Amino acid sequence: MTADVRTAVLADLTTLRLGGPVSRYVETDSADALVEVVRAADAAGEPLLVLGGGSNLVVADDGFPGVVVRDVRSGVEVEAADSCGGASIRVPAGQDWDALVARTVDEGWVGVEALSGIPGSTGAAPVQNIGAYGQEVSGVISTVRVWDRERLRVRTLPLVDLQFGYRTSLLKRSLVDPGSPWGPTPRYVVLEVGMQLRSGDLSAPVVYPELARRLGVAIGERAPLRAVREAVLALRRGKGMVLDAVDPDTWSAGSFFTNPVLAEGQATTLPDGAPRFGVRTSRPERSTGPSLGAVDPGLVKTSAAWLIEHAGFGKGFGLPGAVSLSTKHSLALTNRGEGSTAELVALARTIRDGVRDTFGITLEPEPVLVGVSLDDAA
Structure with a gap:
C-alpha cells in the first residue's frame, strides 16, 4: 500500500489541458491507500478532488487548494467466465476505460463494445452512467464498491441501489443535489466496479441509427464485436472524440x-426538425446484458x-x-x-x-x- 506525493498542475492531468496548480497531488496503488488519503483529507477539512482520467473536469485557472488523489491501479479480476453464464469481472477504479473495452472485445464479452473510445477511468464510468451509440454502462454493472465518506466505511452497492438514469446515478446525485455538502468529489468514492457480461461473437442489438448505417445492418440486428468497436472508434474520431x-x-x-430531457408537454414547443428520442427508465431491466430499460412515454430527449x-x-x-x-x-x-x-x-x-x-x-x-x-x- 503506497501513496506517491508530488507537485502537479491540473493542465497536465486533464484532457482539456486546463487548470492551475494543486496544493498536493497523490497517486495511490491500492484501495486501502486511496481510502486512507480520502479519510485523512476529510478529517483535516482539506478540499478533496478524486481524479480519474481527467476527461470530465473543468478546473479553475487558480488551481485547486487541496489534495488531488489519483488511483493508478489497473487490471481485471475474472471471477467467472464461461460460454453459458458469461463473464463476471471486477475492475479497479483506476483502470483505463477504453483498454477495458478492448479486453472485453478480445475475450468475447458482450455489453460495452459501443462504449469504445470514451476517455477516462473505469471508476468514473458508473458515476455519470456513461453511454454512447445505444449502450449505457448501467446495462452491465452488477455492483460498485465504494468508500462512503459520510458513514466512514467501505460499502458494496448493488445495481438496485445505484439509481441509474441518463448520465446520472446515486453516486453523482450525492454531488449535484441541492444542499449536498459534498464536492467536487461525491460522497461515494469508487474503489471497484463489478460487471456481468454475456459471452458471444456478436454484439448486443445495434439500436443507434448512425452506428447501424456504418455497420450496414438493420436496427435491432447484431454485428461482430470487433466490427462494432472499430465502427464506433471511426465515428468518434470523425467527431474529434x-x-x-x-x-x-x-x-x-x-x-x-x-x-435535454423534457416533459412531453414541453417537447411540443420544439421546432419542426428538432430531434426527439425516447427516454428509458432509470432502472435497467437486467444486469446481465446491455439493457437500457423501458421507454418512459412522458419524457422526450432532444x-x-x-x-x-x-x-x-x-x-x-x-x-x-x-x-x-x-x-x-x-x-x-x-x-x-x-x-x-x-x-x-x-x-x-x-x-x-x-x-x-x-x-x-x-x-x-x-x-x-x-x-x-x-x-x-x-
Missing part, C-alpha cells in the same frame, strides 16, 4: 452539455448539438481564438492550446444563454466544474 495529441479538436471534456447549431453556434464557433467549439462537433468545447478556463467557461455561458434565449431550454453542463460556474457573471 478520440484523444489525439496533435489534434486540438480532441482537447476537450467530451460533450460539454447533456442532451439533441443539445442540434439546439446549439440552430441557435447560431456552428462548428468552430469562437475561432480564431484560444477556445472554441470543435470544428468537428458542436457539442465539444475545445482549448486550442493557448486558452484559459475562464475563456472556456465564458464561451460555455454564451452558448447556454443563446440556446435558452432561442428555444427556452437551459442546457446543463456534463463535466464536473471545479472552482468555476456557468452562473457566475465574471
